[in-house]
Every structure is written in C-alpha cells, then in structure tokens.
Amino acid sequence: MYIYNVTTNIDESIKNEWLKWMKEKHIPEMLATGKFSNAKMSQVLINEEMGGVTYSVQYTTNSLETLQAYYKEDASKLRKESMKLFKDKFVDFRTELKVISEQFSKHLKN
Template sequence: MYIYNVTINVEEQVHQEWLTWMQEEHIPEMLATRKFTNAKIIKVLVEEEMGGMTYSVQYFTKDKETLEKYYLEDAEALRSKATRKFPNKFVAFRTELQIVSEH
C-alpha cells in the first residue's frame, strides 16, 4: 500500500473556502480517477513561521504503478484546478510513502 501525501500550507484568508473545496470537489475528483481507494485530511498542529494553516492530505493507493499512472494521466489537470482556484494562496509539498507494516 502506498500513500501519496500532499502537505499544504494555505493562507488563513482563504482557509475555510479551500477546506470546503477540498472536501466537496477536489478529493471527490481524485477518488473518481479510481487510482486511490480513500483519502484523509489531517491538520498539522505546528505553527509555521510563514503563517497560514497546514494540512497533510493523504491519498491511499494499492501500488507504485497505480500512482505512476495517476501522475501520467491526471496529476497535471487536477493540480492546475487548485492553482487557478487559489492563485498564490498556498504552497504544496508532495511525498510518496510506503506502508511497511500495520499493528
């Protein structure tokens, strides 16, 4: 199992609008690609020097191949929607995680 993790710092002025958009539009669109089984929004509880609100959004997928297929087929279009909707209002850092074991 892989996790596509997107850590996002969003400006406080648009924070609530962004959060609603993520829950009602963006995450459903990500799941509609059928490349992810589920997603979680996790609030980061560390205050950033840059201000804003920080979240970790985790998308779960079965394997690296499926994640690569997302990059090739869907990533650019879905990322550009966020940039157009909230221009210069957030920064994102993406990482890939692999679940080694669960207890």
C-alpha cells in the same frame, strides 16, 4: 500499500473556502480517478513561521504503478484548478510513502 501525501500550507484568509473545495470537489475528484482507495485529511498541529494553516491529505493506493498512472493521466489536470483558484495563497509539497506495516491497538476503545 502506498500513500501519496500532499501537504499544503494555505493562507488563513481563504482557509474555509479551500477546505470546502477540498472536501466537496478536489478529494472526490481524486478518488473518482479510481487510483486511490481512500483519502484522509489532517490538520498539521504546528505554527508555521510564514503563517497560514497546514494540512496533509493522504491518498492510499495499491501500487507504485497505479501512482505513476495517476501522475501520467490525472495529476496535471487536477493540479491546475488549485493553481487557478488559489494562486499565490498556498504552498504545497508531495511525498510518496510505502507502508511497511500497520498495527492496531487491542486496548483502545472508541
């Protein structure tokens, strides 16, 4: 299993608009490519010197080949909209992760 992680620092002035767009449009479009099985969005709990609010979205995929297909077939189109809508109000970076193991607590109760 692989994780395609996108970390974004978004200007506080458009945070709510960006979050709505991510939840209602961008993440569903990413999942609709058929290349990711799920997406998890988290807020990064650090105060950036440059200000803004930082979020991480982790998209899970089954193989590096599938991730490469995303880059080739979908990435450019999906990234363009965020550039158009939010221009100079965000910075982001992407990380590819390979899951080595996953363990669950038997003791944690929901």
